Each structure stands twice: as C-alpha cells, then as structure tokens.
Amino acid sequence: MIEIELSFLLTFMILGAMLAIFLSDLLSSVIALGTVGLGLSLAFLLLQAPDIAATQLVVEILCLIILVRATIQKDLPDKKPFKDYFSAFTAIIFLIVFLSVAYQVLKLLPGFGSAMMKVSGSYIKEAFDKLGSRNIISSIILEFRILDTLCEATILFTAVIGSIAVLREVGKIRKK
Amino acid sequence: MNNPRRGMTLIVKTVARLTTGLILLFAVYSIINEQMRPGGGFPGGIIFALALILLLLSFGKAGVLEKLPEEINRFVEGAIAIISSALILLAGSYFLFNLIYPANPHRPFSLGIVPFCNFAIAINVGLGLFTVFSAMVLFKSKINDLKDKDKN
Numbered sequence: 001m002i003e004i005e006l007s008f009l010l011t012f013m014i015l016g017a018m019l020a021i022f023l024s025d026l027l028s029s030v031i032a033l034g035t036v037g038l039g040l041s042l043a044f045l046l047l048q049a050p051d052i053a054a055t056q057l058v059v060e061i062l063c064l065i066i067l068v069r070a071t072i073q074k075d076l077p078d079k080k081p082f083k084d085y086f087s088a089f090t091a092i093i094f095l096i097v098f099l100s101v102a103y104q105v106l107k108l109l110p111g112f113g114s115a116m117m118k119v120s121g122s123y124i125k126e127a128f129d130k131l132g133s134r135n136i137i138s139s140i141i142l143e144f145r146i147l148d149t150l151c152e153a154t155i156l157f158t159a160v161i162g163s164i165a166v167l168r169e170v171g172k173i174r175k176k
Numbered sequence: 177m178n179n180p181r182r183g184m185t186l187i188v189k190t191v192a193r194l195t196t197g198l199i200l201l202f203a204v205y206s207i208i209n210e211q212m213r214p215g216g217g218f219p220g221g222i223i224f225a226l227a228l229i230l231l232l233l234s235f236g237k238a239g240v241l242e243k244l245p246e247e248i249n250r251f252v253e254g255a256i257a258i259i260s261s262a263l264i265l266l267a268g269s270y271f272l273f274n275l276i277y278p279a280n281p282h283r284p285f286s287l288g289i290v291p292f293c294n295f296a297i298a299i300n301v302g303l304g305l306f307t308v309f310s311a312m313v314l315f316k317s318k319i320n321d322l323k324d325k326d327k328n
Binding site: 050051054055058059061062065066069070133134135137138139141142143146149153156157159160163164167168 | 212213214218225226233300304311
C-alpha cells in the first residue's frame with residue numbers, strides 16, 4: 001500500500017520538477033519547485049520520519065522566500081524553438097546508458113523495507129540505554145555522529161560566507 | 177506598499193507584530209525539546225530565521241535594520257564565542273566527549289553536551305540563513321544609494 005502512495009508522490013514530484021524546468025516565467029518556476037519540496041516532505045512523513053519532514057518543510061519555505069526574493073526582478077523569459085537535434089540524440093543515448101546501469105546497480109541493493117542494519121541496528125539497541133534520549137535521531141546526530149554534524153555546520157557556514165562574497169557588489173562599484 | 181523601505185500595509189504589520197513572538201517561542205521550544213520530540217536545532221534555527229525574515233518583509237528595511245542596535249551584534253558574536261569555547265572546555269578527555277551517561281529521558285538539558293551542541297547548531301543555521309537574506313536586501317539598497325549619488 002505504501003508503495004502506491006509513494007509512487008504517486010514521486011510522480012507528482014517529477015512532474016513538478018519538469019514543470020519547473022520548462023516554464024518560461026521564473027516566478028512560476030520557483031513555485032513549481034516548491035511543490036517538489038512539499039511532496040518530498042509528505043514522502044518523509046509517509047515513511048515515518050517526522051524529524052526530517054519538519055526540517056524539509058521549513059527549509060523549503062525559506063528557500064522559496066529566498067528564491068522569490070532573488071528572481072522577482074530578474075524575469076528573463078526566453079523561449080527558443082527547439083533545433084539542436086545532435087544534443088537531443090546524445091541526451092537520449094546517455095539516458096539509455098544511465099538507465100541500464102542504474103537498473104544493474106539497483107538490483108544489487110536490498111529490497112524496499114528490508115535494509116541492512118549493521119551499524120544502525122546497534123544504534124537503535126544502544127541509544128536509549130546508553131544515552132537516555134527519547135528522540136533517537138538527536139542522540140544519533142548529536143552523539144554518535146557529532147563530528148559529522150560539526151562538518152555539516154562548517155559546510156553551511158562556508159556556504160553563507162561564499163554567498164556573501166558573491167552577492168557583495170559594492171566594492172566593485174566603488175572601484176569605478 | 178510601493179516603497180520597500182516603509183514595509184507593507186497596516187494589516188500585515190499588525191499580524192506580523194502579533195505572530196512573531198509566538199513563532200520565536202515555537203523556535204525556542206523546538207530547540208529545547210530536541211531530545212524528547214521531533215524537531216531540534218536545525219528546524220528550530222530556521223524557524224528563528226523565518227520569524228526575523230517575516231519582520232524584515234513586513235516592516236521594511238528602515239523599520240528593522242536601522243533600529244537594530246550595535247549591541248545586539250556584539251551580543252551574538254559573544255554568545256557564539258562563549259558557546260564554542262564551552263564546547264571545547266566540556267570535552268573532558270577528548271574532543272566533543274559527552275560527560276553524562278545515561279540521562280533522564282523525561283527532562284530537557286540532561287544530556288551532557290548535546291543541548292549545547294544543539295543550541296550552537298541553531299545559532300549557526302538561523303543566523304547564517306538570515307544573513308544570506310539580509311545580504312540580498314542590504315547590498316542591493318547600497319548599490320541603489322550609490323547610483324543615486326552618482327546621478328546627483
């Protein structure tokens with residue numbers, strides 16, 4: 001039953017992503033991209049991960065606001081007639097190769113719902129006894145894998161500094 | 177409403193004034209209760225940033241950022257320094273070593289260094305993403321001001 005709901009949600013997300021690519025209006029494209037994140041949040045909720053669902057929903061709202069702020073005065077609709085047949089041909093060939101390789105790889109993975117629980121099984125067993133945390137996710141990301149979380153925070157900090165360095169155009173104008 | 181420095185209409189301002197406190201309260205709740213229910217530092221920090229963005233959007237640049245005193249920036253910097261040094265000091269034997277095993281599962285702030293790390297993550301995420309948004313707003317206004325000066 002859950003596979004049917006998940007495939008419905010994934011189809012919705014793929015349609016939203018294709019719409020976001022092919023729309024000529026940038027603002028409509030941003031909003032179509034928002035539906036992809038909303039569908040992903042619903043999929044996380046369906047797979048019983050409310051922690052990640054809440055994070056995804058909140059990040060989606062923030063990204064939507066930032067993207068709307070970035071694109072609201074830079075609407076550049078350009079619609080060219082499709083002419084490049086060579087690139088379309090290579091794209092189709094690459095898609096066929098990619099799908100065949102992905103099929104071979106996906107056959108090797110364990111089935112849906114029966115994951116290999118080598119490390120995570122011991123986490124689930126030991127989390128409550130060793131740490132006493134009722135929310136097992138916080139005990140994993142902030143205790144068992146805290147160096148991972150530290151590096152994630154560093155990546156976010158680096159991204160913020162990089163975006164400020166890209167966005168600042170005042171110095172360039174003053175040089176003129 | 178046409179002037180972005182003045183903010184939006186009276187209705188939006190009133191609603192934003194009423195709801196921003198509740199949103200900040202929910203962010204703090206989500207940060208504190210990270211070991212008891214879903215949530216945690218990352219979504220809590222983003223909810224914090226969203227409340228600040230709501231203020232910025234509804235009241236405009238002149239309403240928020242020019243009234244923001246210098247002391248708040250210094251307080252935030254000091255808080256980040258204190259928390260990072262506390263993280264290093266709390267490491268008894270090695271880096272990021274947790275001191276309390278096991279904790280009381282029904283109480284917040286009983287999980288060793290986990291609440292401190294959570295608070296640090298919330299500050300990092302929330303203020304970082306709010307910095308991106310305010311940079312997009314402020315640098316553009318500075319560019320426009322410089323262009324106006326050149327015209328005059």
